[in-house]
Amino acid sequence: MSESIAPSTPEVALARPGAAEECAGASTETSVIDVLDMHCAACAVLIEDGLRTVSGVTQVRVHYATQRARVAFDPALLSATKLLALIERLGYTANVADSLDRKAIVRAQRRRHIWGFGLAAFCAMQVMMVTVPRFIAGADMEPEFAPLLDWAAFALVLPVLGWSARPFYRGAMREFKLRRLGMDSAIVLGIVTAFAGSMWHLLAATGVLYFDSVAMFVALLLGVRWLEWEQRERNYEVIQSTNTNEDDTVATRVTLVDGFERSEQVNVSRLAIGDRLWVRTGEAIPVDGTLESDTALCDESLLTGESSAVLHVRGETLVAGAINSGAMLTMRTTATAESSTSRRLTMLADDAVKPGALALADVVARYFMPAMLLVASATFFAMLPQGVNIAVERAIAVLIISCPCALALAAPAAYARAFAGLLNRGLVLRRAVALERLAKADAFLLDKTGTLSTPSVVAVEMLRPELREYDALSIVAALEGAANHPLAAALRQGDFSTAQTGNARDLEWTPGAGVSGVIDGTRYRFGRADFVGARAEEARDDALLWLADERGLICSLRMGETPREDAQSLVDALKRRGSVEILSGDDQTKAAHMASRLNIAHSLGGHTPEQKAMRVQQLQREGRVTVMIGDGVNDAISLAGADVSIAVRGATDAARSRADLACVSDSLRAINDGIDYARRVVSVVRLNFAWAIGYNLVAIPFAVAGIVNPLIASVGMALSSAVVMLNVMRLGGANGSGLKH
Amino acid sequence: MESLFILIPLALVLAVIIGAAFWWSTSSGQFEDLEAAGKSIVDDDDR
Numbered sequence: 001m002s003e004s005i006a007p008s009t010p011e012v013a014l015a016r017p018g019a020a021e022e023c024a025g026a027s028t029e030t031s032v033i034d035v036l037d038m039h040c041a042a043c044a045v046l047i048e049d050g051l052r053t054v055s056g057v058t059q060v061r062v063h064y065a066t067q068r069a070r071v072a073f074d075p076a077l078l079s080a081t082k083l084l085a086l087i088e089r090l091g092y093t094a095n096v097a098d099s100l101d102r103k104a105i106v107r108a109q110r111r112r113h114i115w116g117f118g119l120a121a122f123c124a125m126q127v128m129m130v131t132v133p134r135f136i137a138g139a140d141m142e143p144e145f146a147p148l149l150d151w152a153a154f155a156l157v158l159p160v161l162g163w164s165a166r167p168f169y170r171g172a173m174r175e176f177k178l179r180r181l182g183m184d185s186a187i188v189l190g191i192v193t194a195f196a197g198s199m200w201h202l203l204a205a206t207g208v209l210y211f212d213s214v215a216m217f218v219a220l221l222l223g224v225r226w227l228e229w230e231q232r233e234r235n236y237e238v239i240q241s242t243n244t245n246e247d248d249t250v251a252t253r254v255t256l257v258d259g260f261e262r263s264e265q266v267n268v269s270r271l272a273i274g275d276r277l278w279v280r281t282g283e284a285i286p287v288d289g290t291l292e293s294d295t296a297l298c299d300e301s302l303l304t305g306e307s308s309a310v311l312h313v314r315g316e317t318l319v320a321g322a323i324n325s326g327a328m329l330t331m332r333t334t335a336t337a338e339s340s341t342s343r344r345l346t347m348l349a350d351d352a353v354k355p356g357a358l359a360l361a362d363v364v365a366r367y368f369m370p371a372m373l374l375v376a377s378a379t380f381f382a383m384l385p386q387g388v389n390i391a392v393e394r395a396i397a398v399l400i401i402s403c404p405c406a407l408a409l410a411a412p413a414a415y416a417r418a419f420a421g422l423l424n425r426g427l428v429l430r431r432a433v434a435l436e437r438l439a440k441a442d443a444f445l446l447d448k449t450g451t452l453s454t455p456s457v458v459a460v461e462m463l464r465p466e467l468r469e470y471d472a473l474s475i476v477a478a479l480e481g482a483a484n485h486p487l488a489a490a491l492r493q494g495d496f497s498t499a500q501t502g503n504a505r506d507l508e509w510t511p512g513a514g515v516s517g518v519i520d521g522t523r524y525r526f527g528r529a530d531f532v533g534a535r536a537e538e539a540r541d542d543a544l545l546w547l548a549d550e551r552g553l554i555c556s557l558r559m560g561e562t563p564r565e566d567a568q569s570l571v572d573a574l575k576r577r578g579s580v581e582i583l584s585g586d587d588q589t590k591a592a593h594m595a596s597r598l599n600i601a602h603s604l605g606g607h608t609p610e611q612k613a614m615r616v617q618q619l620q621r622e623g624r625v626t627v628m629i630g631d632g633v634n635d636a637i638s639l640a641g642a643d644v645s646i647a648v649r650g651a652t653d654a655a656r657s658r659a660d661l662a663c664v665s666d667s668l669r670a671i672n673d674g675i676d677y678a679r680r681v682v683s684v685v686r687l688n689f690a691w692a693i694g695y696n697l698v699a700i701p702f703a704v705a706g707i708v709n710p711l712i713a714s715v716g717m718a719l720s721s722a723v724v725m726l727n728v729m730r731l732g733g734a735n736g737s738g739l740k741h
Numbered sequence: 742m743e744s745l746f747i748l749i750p751l752a753l754v755l756a757v758i759i760g761a762a763f764w765w766s767t768s769s770g771q772f773e774d775l776e777a778a779g780k781s782i783v784d785d786d787d788r
Contacts, residue, residue: 107773115767119760126756130749145745152749156756 030319031080033069034095035062035087036105043092046178050090054078064412067236069094091174106233113226120164120222124215126156131212150202150209157195157211165191165218167225181369183408187221189373190399194710197392208389210396213710217400220718224405227725228413235420251286252278254330268337275333279324288320288335297326368404375402379704393710397703401713402696406720410688413728418681421731426665427646427674434660437643438675439682440625442578445616447630448586448594451648452567458560463553472555476547479507479515479526514545524549561590563597566668571598573672578624583612616642629671646671677731684731688724695720 038044044062047069051060056077062069071083080096087094095102130152134141168191171184194210194217201209253266254276263278268286271277276292279285285298297309300322309325312318318331376398383391415432422429429435446452460469507517514527525532525548532548547554574580581602584591591605604615612628619626620643628642647659649666663670699716702708708716766772 107770110773111767111770114772115764118763118767122760122763123756126752129752142742145742148745148749152753155753159760 029075029080030070030072031083031096033071033080033083033087034102035067035069036093036095036102036109038062038064038067038092046174046180046182047087047090047092050178051083051086054086057083064416067232090178091170109229110233113222113229116164116167117219117222117226120160120215120219123156123160123164124212124219127153127160127212127215130156131209147205153209153211154198154202157215160215160218161191161195164222168218168221181373183369183403183405186369186372186399186403187217187405190217190396190403193392193399194396197396201389206389208393210393210710213396213400213714216711217714217717220714221403221405221721224409224718224721224725227722227729228409231413231725231729232416235416238420238424252280254278271333271337273333273336277331277333278328279331280328281324281326283324285318285320285322285324285331287333287337289318289331289333291316291318291329291331293327293329293331295326296324296329298322299325368402368407372399372402372404375700375704390706394704394706396710397706397708397713398700400710401699401703401708401717403717404696405717406688406692406695406724409721409724409728410692411685413725414681414685414688414731417728417731418677421677421681422661422674423664425673425677426663426667426670428662428664429660430662431660434644435678436682437625438627438661438678441627441644441675443619443624443626444574444578444580445583445612445619445626445628445642446571446580446600447628448582448584448591449561450631451564451629452571452582452598453561453563453594456560456562457557459558461556461558463555467554469555472547475519475524475554476526476557478519479517479524522549524554561594563594564668568598570668570672571600575599577675583607583615583628585612613641646674680731684727688727691723691727692720 035047038047044064047062048060051057051069051071056074057071058074059072060069061071069087073083084094084096093105095105130149134146134149168184168187171182172188175182175185191214194214198209198211198214250265251268251271252263253271254263256262271287277286277289291312291314294314296312296318298312298318299309300319310322317334318329320335376395379398380391380395383394415435418435419429419432457473460473462469462472506523507515514525514531516523516525518524525546527545529544529546532546532553545557545559547557571580579602580600581604582591582595582600584594584603584605585607586605588603588605591603595601595603604611607615616626616628625644626642627644627646629646629648631648644661645659646661647663648668648671649663661674695716699708699713699720703713
């Protein structure tokens with residue numbers, strides 16, 4: 001396989017008219033939309049379901065933690081504006097991602113939360129003021145005061161139900177439109193029954209009023225919801241700030257200097273419109289642009305859900321975030337990083353598969369409500385012989401106490417927190433399922449080159465006196481400009497790439513052998529001995545790479561590898577959690593050497609990706625939970641099929657996008673911190689579930705039996721949600737150390 | 742005890758006034774950044 005990377009002239013362009021039409025026929029566009037008022041994972045499901053049925057929508061993914069919806073649609077049938085309108089019709093505030101309006105909207109929302117909660121809390125306390133005397137005095141109260149206090153309570157509860165509780169009515173409306181019983185329906189049902197019952201008593205001047213319970217119920221619920229909203233906003237800020245600090249998103253910019261191409265590594269944020277870029281195999285398209293190579297194969301599955309690679313021809317649009325799965329391509333940018341970043345972010349966060357806990361939360365939210373209604377109505381009818389008053393009171397207590405808020409919040413809130421918390425520690429959680437497995441992990445398989453060690457040039461032996469070592473290495477760096485493996489990256493990062501290099505033409509790269517190219521009219525070859533044509537007696541040493549021109553050998557490079565700075569501490573930390581071994585494609589002696597340097601007992605060298613996968617399966621059969629940590633250069637991550645895959649920083653974009661977790665921190669410590677954090681998240685989720693389920697199991701019988709009155713029920717319900725939220729906040733994360741340095 | 746007939750309505754009026762004051766303070770953004778005001782005292786820049 002060889003590839004020509006010099007830009008071909010227009011005449012040579014392989015015009016493939018059919019290809020262009022194919023693409024146009026099946027074309028999809030992707031919109032990223034901010035949905036600002038989702039208050040639980042059920043909302044995400046609701047929007048997904050609501051949009052999926054719309055014709056023209058090919059794929060919907062709503063991400064609760066990032067508050068974003070990614071919709072792929074057919075531009076012939078839909079537009080981004082129409083999508084916004086559709087989401088608004090479902091009852092949510094939708095906005096094109098990263099629009100400037102977001103700050104203003106968030107500010108307005110915060111005010112609405114404070115005002116709604118404050119008003120409800122204030123009124124609830126005032127209602128208490130006038131109802132408590134009624135409780136205490138009971139029958140001793142002079143009868144003319146009773147109506148006065150009752151009507152005062154009525155007046156004070158009106159702002160709560162008429163104003164503060166409006167978000168619940170809106171929520172119930174949208175649930176009604178979608179024919180689904182959700183949390184808001186439960187809340188509104190509780191409010192309406194309690195209020196109607198009270199009104200009846202008030203007008204007939206009989207029995208007890210529940211105004212205090214309703215007001216307290218609404219106030220506490222709004223408090224929990226505000227807490228949750230603030231929490232989510234903070235997550236969002238962490239996610240945003242990390243994304244903009246992510247400085248490993250470099251692109252290769254190509255400029256023409258004196259007719260020669262010169263490439264340089266540039267931070268994506270510094271790219272301008274009209275820049276020419278090289279995108280190597282396995283790299284992601286950094287910003288939107290048009291293709292300048294004749295053809296290109298792009299993997300856009302993360303953006304559109306299209307699983308097979310898409311063929312693009314010259315002049316077509318390339319979307320940021322798509323991965324170049326073909327040969328190296330040349331493109332010209334049509335957008336800056338700011339206008340493309342939102343796609344990158346959503347690309348990184350993708351949870352197609354819901355983890356057990358989240359799926360359970362969905363099921364619970366879906367089936368708990370009907371069950372609860374059954375219990376409430378059963379209670380009502382069972383108590384009817386004892387009088388309507390008692391029956392109503394019991395039913396209200398059941399409805400209020402069993403509001404499934406705590407259950408519905410138990411897992412999603414923790415996962416949303418985990419996303420931000422892990423990001424703060426330097427890991428992007430791409431698949432939420434991985435979190436549960438990561439917490440249980442006890443077998444760690446580490447790739448060697450690029451993960452535990454970095455390749456480096458340890459010795460250079462010049463064979464021609466007239467050339468300086470620096471010049472020779474510059475030539476090597478120029479030749480390696482097109483390659484995408486750790487050595488090439490190491491050379492690119494060195495000083496040589498900024499020197500007089502980058503002006504190589506007609507580069508041809510033969511994987512596993514070497515690269516050749518023309519610099520200043522001379523053809524150079526760099527690679528293994530047989531590739532450059534070295535004599536047999538020189539070629540025996542495997543660790544040597546050679547540079548040669550038409551006249552013969554120029555120099556030899558002895559390649560070695562040094563363990564990464566924090567490799568030892570990572571290995572030590574992982575050994576305390578389970579077994580650690582090296583799985584390397586490199587030969588056994590090198591793998592064993594590295595293993596002994598890092599105190600690893602097991603090392604397996606010379607493994608093909610298939611053999612690696614078999615080793616993983618073997619461990620899995622033994623009942624181990626395996627974690628594969630690598631840089632994905634030889635597809636180890638995607639093929640290994642480990643329970644959890646982690647791509648280290650510097651891994652190819654292809655690997656990073658396929659891995660369950662991607663490291664964005666330079667430090668390997670992030671991995672161990674991440675495992676610690678995952679364990680805490682999982683234990684919090686477990687605790688939350690135990691609490692929420694336990695609470696309902698205990699509280700509902702109490703309410704049925706009449707031990708708990710509606711007021712205590714509303715306090716109990718809100719407290720159970722608050723416990724869940726506080727439990728999640730205990731996780732911390734937003735203020736941890738991690739990416740700060 | 743007849744004073745209740747004046748005091749309770751009075752309490753309601755007061756509640757309305759307090760509610761209005763709270764609405765004003767919320768909408769003028771007084772609760773948005775509760776930390777900055779406290780930290781401003783250690784700010785070197787005394788403009």
